[in-house]
Amino acid sequence: MLNFRYRNPVEMVFGADAITKHLKDLVAPYKSVLLLYGGGSIKKNGVYDDVVSILGKLDCKVTEFPGIEPNPHYETCMKAMEAVRNNNVDLILAVGGGSVVDASKFIAAGAHYKGADPWDFVLSGEPQSKGVHIGAILTLPATGSEMNAGCVISRGEQKLAYFSPTGFPQFSILDPKTTYTLPERQLRNGLMDSYIHVLEQYATTVNPAAKVHDRKAEGLLLVLREIADDVMNKGNDYDTRVNLMWAATNALDGSLMTGVAPDWATHLIGHTITAIYGLDHAITLAIILPGVWEHQLESKKEKLSQYLIRVFQEDTGDTMENAKLAIKRTEEFFHSLGVKTRLGDYGIDASICDKMAPHYATTGTGLGEHGNIMADDVVAILKSRL
Amino acid sequence: MLNFRYRNPVEMVFGADAITKHLKDLVAPYKSVLLLYGGGSIKKNGVYDDVVSILGKLDCKVTEFPGIEPNPHYETCMKAMEAVRNNNVDLILAVGGGSVVDASKFIAAGAHYKGADPWDFVLSGEPQSKGVHIGAILTLPATGSEMNAGCVISRGEQKLAYFSPTGFPQFSILDPKTTYTLPERQLRNGLMDSYIHVLEQYATTVNPAAKVHDRKAEGLLLVLREIADDVMNKGNDYDTRVNLMWAATNALDGSLMTGVAPDWATHLIGHTITAIYGLDHAITLAIILPGVWEHQLESKKEKLSQYLIRVFQEDTGDTMENAKLAIKRTEEFFHSLGVKTRLGDYGIDASICDKMAPHYATTGTGLGEHGNIMADDVVAILKSRL
Numbered sequence: 001m002l003n004f005r006y007r008n009p010v011e012m013v014f015g016a017d018a019i020t021k022h023l024k025d026l027v028a029p030y031k032s033v034l035l036l037y038g039g040g041s042i043k044k045n046g047v048y049d050d051v052v053s054i055l056g057k058l059d060c061k062v063t064e065f066p067g068i069e070p071n072p073h074y075e076t077c078m079k080a081m082e083a084v085r086n087n088n089v090d091l092i093l094a095v096g097g098g099s100v101v102d103a104s105k106f107i108a109a110g111a112h113y114k115g116a117d118p119w120d121f122v123l124s125g126e127p128q129s130k131g132v133h134i135g136a137i138l139t140l141p142a143t144g145s146e147m148n149a150g151c152v153i154s155r156g157e158q159k160l161a162y163f164s165p166t167g168f169p170q171f172s173i174l175d176p177k178t179t180y181t182l183p184e185r186q187l188r189n190g191l192m193d194s195y196i197h198v199l200e201q202y203a204t205t206v207n208p209a210a211k212v213h214d215r216k217a218e219g220l221l222l223v224l225r226e227i228a229d230d231v232m233n234k235g236n237d238y239d240t241r242v243n244l245m246w247a248a249t250n251a252l253d254g255s256l257m258t259g260v261a262p263d264w265a266t267h268l269i270g271h272t273i274t275a276i277y278g279l280d281h282a283i284t285l286a287i288i289l290p291g292v293w294e295h296q297l298e299s300k301k302e303k304l305s306q307y308l309i310r311v312f313q314e315d316t317g318d319t320m321e322n323a324k325l326a327i328k329r330t331e332e333f334f335h336s337l338g339v340k341t342r343l344g345d346y347g348i349d350a351s352i353c354d355k356m357a358p359h360y361a362t363t364g365t366g367l368g369e370h371g372n373i374m375a376d377d378v379v380a381i382l383k384s385r386l
Numbered sequence: 387m388l389n390f391r392y393r394n395p396v397e398m399v400f401g402a403d404a405i406t407k408h409l410k411d412l413v414a415p416y417k418s419v420l421l422l423y424g425g426g427s428i429k430k431n432g433v434y435d436d437v438v439s440i441l442g443k444l445d446c447k448v449t450e451f452p453g454i455e456p457n458p459h460y461e462t463c464m465k466a467m468e469a470v471r472n473n474n475v476d477l478i479l480a481v482g483g484g485s486v487v488d489a490s491k492f493i494a495a496g497a498h499y500k501g502a503d504p505w506d507f508v509l510s511g512e513p514q515s516k517g518v519h520i521g522a523i524l525t526l527p528a529t530g531s532e533m534n535a536g537c538v539i540s541r542g543e544q545k546l547a548y549f550s551p552t553g554f555p556q557f558s559i560l561d562p563k564t565t566y567t568l569p570e571r572q573l574r575n576g577l578m579d580s581y582i583h584v585l586e587q588y589a590t591t592v593n594p595a596a597k598v599h600d601r602k603a604e605g606l607l608l609v610l611r612e613i614a615d616d617v618m619n620k621g622n623d624y625d626t627r628v629n630l631m632w633a634a635t636n637a638l639d640g641s642l643m644t645g646v647a648p649d650w651a652t653h654l655i656g657h658t659i660t661a662i663y664g665l666d667h668a669i670t671l672a673i674i675l676p677g678v679w680e681h682q683l684e685s686k687k688e689k690l691s692q693y694l695i696r697v698f699q700e701d702t703g704d705t706m707e708n709a710k711l712a713i714k715r716t717e718e719f720f721h722s723l724g725v726k727t728r729l730g731d732y733g734i735d736a737s738i739c740d741k742m743a744p745h746y747a748t749t750g751t752g753l754g755e756h757g758n759i760m761a762d763d764v765v766a767i768l769k770s771r772l
Contacts, residue, residue: 001625003402003407004401005399010393011393012390014389014644017389021389209624209628209629211629212605212629215602219598219602219604220598222601238595243598247597258400
């Protein structure tokens, strides 16, 4: 067990009609709001109208900034920072999915940054001490961004994660009913993203002092597997959407990183695939995760065996056999959601290796919980997933 | 699923030597510290010396206030409030177990209270908007007070719970090594208190939208059962104490009350038994819990059956039989820790009914998740536990 410090001050406001019930009071202290959103899905599902109507009743200036794209771009965020400065914005209200919430965090930290270019602190990882306040209204359960301080921003072929205490939203409003209009693809991606978030914090080495951590992680995995079929096939079932939304939030609220070394190799490889090929984030994770596990099988076998026993309720009696079966069962779970898990399934061939390798060549420490996955290993993992 | 709002801003600072590593930085912003502690156990285990040494290196005034008793008394806290005012204290540093941390919350909220008597807001339940900051150094895993905003204060035969946002510590330092000097009785009480905290938030009605809640609760119950024998018999095993301490904190961090109606009847009956008879808090819970469950068996049977299946891995195939067996297994678990679970085991006879009944006579709503446990029901529960 590693020592840790954990603090998560986000106020979660959860449940049916939470926007109309609580948004007004939550925004009331602010004088100038930047209403940040994406491609317009919130205009189709009624959330935009609700939010604009509520903001209209408040004595605050509202500046709209639409057009945050999936995998939010540096350039778009830079324009939003200008809008923040020009309008003396004191609250960025991010309405949408994880990309919009992620963008709000980079914008909040960068708007009044004193250095030359906010990209500098993304590259260096330097946390910022001051940022514009953020409020989130989440309409797509997946990334957990609504309850953590991290974001992922893309610039060209770089897709980088950044963490700063300024990234914690002051509040996040989650109404499961806002997910009713989500297309199948986004529900599936949300399920997989959440499931793999848990696994990357869990499937490392067995830590006898991390029993609380393990049981929480296994609980979330059990819930996500249990609800998966209903999420995909039961239509707008409120209870199912509650379970999905709260599980996705819990999957990346930071508590599963307390006291353990997580293995974010899958995310860090997947991010670059998305940056280069435009593949959905969750799809890249489903492709790469089994490859990382097979590559690190020796050091992960005990934990993967525990995962098989506790989450799939199977036990061959042999640790290594269990670990291999756990990988197989995980991939079968992704397949059951209709997700293909090979690069070739998406028209990507062996040329990916040459394209990807340079992105990992300069890394001082490698990826994974042991820091031992270097550029050559990334290539080996990619080859194993062709 | 009920709508909910959840926010827990406490910074948890966890691990070996966390006091010497972090206390100085955490206290540095403050000018006048009230060092609050109990009967002196922190002088025996070295924590007091460490804390005083660190505070001595800071440019802050330190006022000691020892003598916070188990089940902290109103009168003691009122004296501490005077010390806060007389010394312009801006940080109450609570060092010890849940009683000391609980006391700090009442003192923090009451020291600058403008009304006639701080007891008024305990009686009315009115949250306070301003309080002196609190820091906690926990040496006894049990109550969860280090990561919530609640406290329990005793005055005569009243032992009342009080919640206010002012009760959240700014930080809580948990070093599992500080538990090495705990006597067997306090380890046992800590295990039981934590276990029953989880159960009171869990063993209600089955809520199909509370799958994340259920799995987290069941996970903590599994951990506490799994470590119980090592806690009692393995001596100063660091990993075991990590698991105990983090499980106890997670058991009452507020997250298990999100979206569900908890049943605090056992605590609310147990508190009065402690106030009148002086019985250890955890013992009263172990006595009363089975009685509450038997009294509410019809409405709780589905959840108790789920508890049997998931935590004890048993299944008779019949819901009611499972529920009854779950009660039996729970009581057996308490017995296995050396705890007797009848009032008679502690020399308490039927006269308890007349003594206790008046404390529940004026309650508008009854106890329990349905509010249906009235004074007569409390008496029936007590009779069933003689």
